[in-house]
Amino acid sequence: MAGLVLAPSILAADYARLGEQVREAEEAGAGWFHVDVMDGHFVPNLSIGIPVLESLRAVSDSFMDVHLMIDNPESFLEPFASAGADLITIHQEVATHLHRDIREIRRLGCRVGVALNPSTPPETLREVLPTIDLVLCMTVNPGFGGQAFIPEVLDKVARVRRMQTDLGIESLHVQVDGGIGPSNARQAAVAGADVLVAGSTVFRGEGTIAENYGAIRRALAVDV
Ligand code: DX5
């Protein structure tokens, strides 16, 4: 299937060797990386933030997709944009003024994504869908890497695509994030996802990063 992006999530990387591991994934063909930011409030875990993105930006020209799993995302849009984010995704569940935040991300020169937890219906994005670049359908409850994929979310992916058609929106990325690997990547793409995030299966799989990345790519390449 052409035009699909497979984006490694650095959450599962070895942070002591982050630059090296990102380079290895790039050599295997990755050009889009997913950066998970957690605050211990919106999600019950902490991860990395602005300095790590800055360091990554200094060693990589790849597309940096920042997934903010944080309360009050509006307070951190500018710092992440300045640190080198190409796309900033905020959660629908915490954005009281979603329309304003979308405008602000755009004003900062970044692409705009909005994420939906597994329990959040996609229709909540109807009003803003024409103004965003990406809908992230969480295929796990956010907060941790290495969780099991929730297959019911694929119906939501298809509903986002139907809404896109209804509204006459020409281009929109639909991203899936959580529990993605060789066994379900193709299924997600068939449902309508075109950006697939994979953390554990890329950085903590059985093979090298290049082998693991290649295995998911090959699973996606199977004709449907
Ligand atoms: C989960 C994060 C995901 C996570 C995916 O809260 O948003 O991006 O890194 O990791 P895996 O692929 O291990 O489920």
Ligand code: ZN
């Ligand atoms: Zn994520």
